[in-house]
Amino acid sequence: NAGVTQTPKFQVLKTGQSMTLQCAQDMNHNSMYWYRQDPGMGLRLIYYSASEGTTDKGEVPNGYNVSRLNKREFSLRLESAAPSQTSVYFCASSEGQGFLDTQYFGPGTRLTVL
Amino acid sequence: AQSVTQPDIHITVSEGASLELRCNYSYGATPYLFWYVQSPGQGLQLLLKYFSGDTLVQGIKGFEAEFKRSQSSFNLRKPSVHWSDAAEYFCAVGAVSNFGNEKLTFGTGTRLTIIP
Numbered sequence: 217n218a219g220v221t222q223t224p225k226f227q228v229l230k231t232g233q234s235m236t237l238q239c240a241q242d243m244n245h246n247s248m249y250w251y252r253q254d255p256g257m258g259l260r261l262i263y264y265s266a267s268e269g270t271t272d273k274g275e276v277p278n279g280y281n282v283s284r285l286n287k288r289e290f291s292l293r294l295e296s297a298a299p300s301q302t303s304v305y306f307c308a309s310s311e312g313q314g315f316l317d318t319q320y321f322g323p324g325t326r327l328t329v330l
Numbered sequence: 331a332q333s334v335t336q337p338d339i340h341i342t343v344s345e346g347a348s349l350e351l352r353c354n355y356s357y358g359a360t361p362y363l364f365w366y367v368q369s370p371g372q373g374l375q376l377l378l379k380y381f382s383g384d385t386l387v388q389g390i391k392g393f394e395a396e397f398k399r400s401q402s403s404f405n406l407r408k409p410s411v412h413w414s415d416a417a418e419y420f421c422a423v424g425a426v427s428n429f430g431n432e433k434l435t436f437g438t439g440t441r442l443t444i445i446p
Contacts, residue, residue, distance in 0.1 A: 220373065256339075258420060258436040259374075306373055315434040316362050316381075316424045321373030 218242050220322035222307050228328045229297045237292040237325050239307030247310045248290035249319065250274075250282060252303040259306065265290055266313045297329045332357040332425045336437040343411050344445050351406040351440050353395075353421030362424035363404040365395055368439075369417045377419075380404065391415070416444045 223238045241248065247266050251259040261274030265284040279301060281293045290309075294301060305325045310317040333356045343349050355361055362381050366374040378389025385397040395406045404421060421437040 256438055258438045260436075261434070308373070315432040316426075318376050318379070319374075321375070323371065323373050 220307055220309055220320050222305075222322040222325050224325060225323070226326050228330065229294075230330050231298060233297050234293070234295050235297065236294075237305055237307075237327075238289070239291065239322060240289045241307075241309040241320070242288065243309060243311070243320065244287070245309035245311050245320070246287075247313050247317070248284065249308040249310075250280075250290070250292045251306045251308065252276065252301075253306060253324070254303050262292065262305075264315075297327075299329045301327065302329045303327060332361065332423045332433070332435050334421050334423045334435055334437040336419075336421055336440050338440045339438075340441045340443065342443040342445060345413055346410050349406075349408045349411045349415070349442070351419050351421075351442070353404045353406065353437060354402050355404065355421075355423040356402065357423055357425055359425070360399075362426075363395075363397060364422040364424065364434075365389065365393070365404075365406050366420045366422060366436075367391075367417050368420065374420060377406070411442075411444055413444045413446070416442055418442070 220241045249264045250262040260276050263282040265271045268287045283291045307322045308319040310319045335354045364379045365377040368374045377393050378387045380387045380397045387395050393408050418439045418441050420439045424434045
């Protein structure tokens with residue numbers, strides 16, 4: 217049982233380049249989330265999807281887009297990467313449709329933007 | 331708006347010693363409280379959560395936490411730590427607004443180092 221998987225694990229981009237972070241879960245969960253983790257700031261929610269076909273902005277959505285491709289997959293796209301987007305990105309999922317449900321996290325993607 | 335503070339950035343404890351990690355929250359109503367653990371190179375894993383009822387909550391891996399409304403605290407404890415407990419620990423507070431919208435806010439984390 218893989219749980220939540222994320223690809224890639226590491227990525228280095230130049231300013232202005234684009235990329236998509238992939239996330240998949242095999243737990244048949246309804247909700248999926250993207251967070252970023254920065255030193256001294258905890259986790260901050262970028263976007264979330266309460267169910268297949270819906271997405272909503274979180275606390276820090278600027279510079280990002282998301283796609284809930286199907287119930288399993290939730291991707292995060294950086295259209296024009298900036299150094300301020302250097303961070304560790306975590307995908308998570310939960311069975312229910314609320315933030316208060318237990319969230320299961322992937323191992324993270326460490327992104328560096330030069 | 332709710333907020334959560336973890337006053338200790340880094341704590342070092344000897345293996346076998348007891349542990350207490352502090353968490354203070356700010357929220358006008360009864361909060362929903364969580365502790366998550368992040369082992370090196372891994373994602374976060376839920377240790378325990380408090381929604382209502384008994385204020386002493388038992389979690390996985392031998393951890394417990396106590397909700398103290400008068401102190402706005404939800405401290406995490408373990409009577410005897412193991413080397414495998416070395417990790418980063420995050421407290422989180424959840425809230426429901428008048429419009430039924432939920433929000434989860436994470437603290438900045440406490441890094442736990444275990445020495446032999």
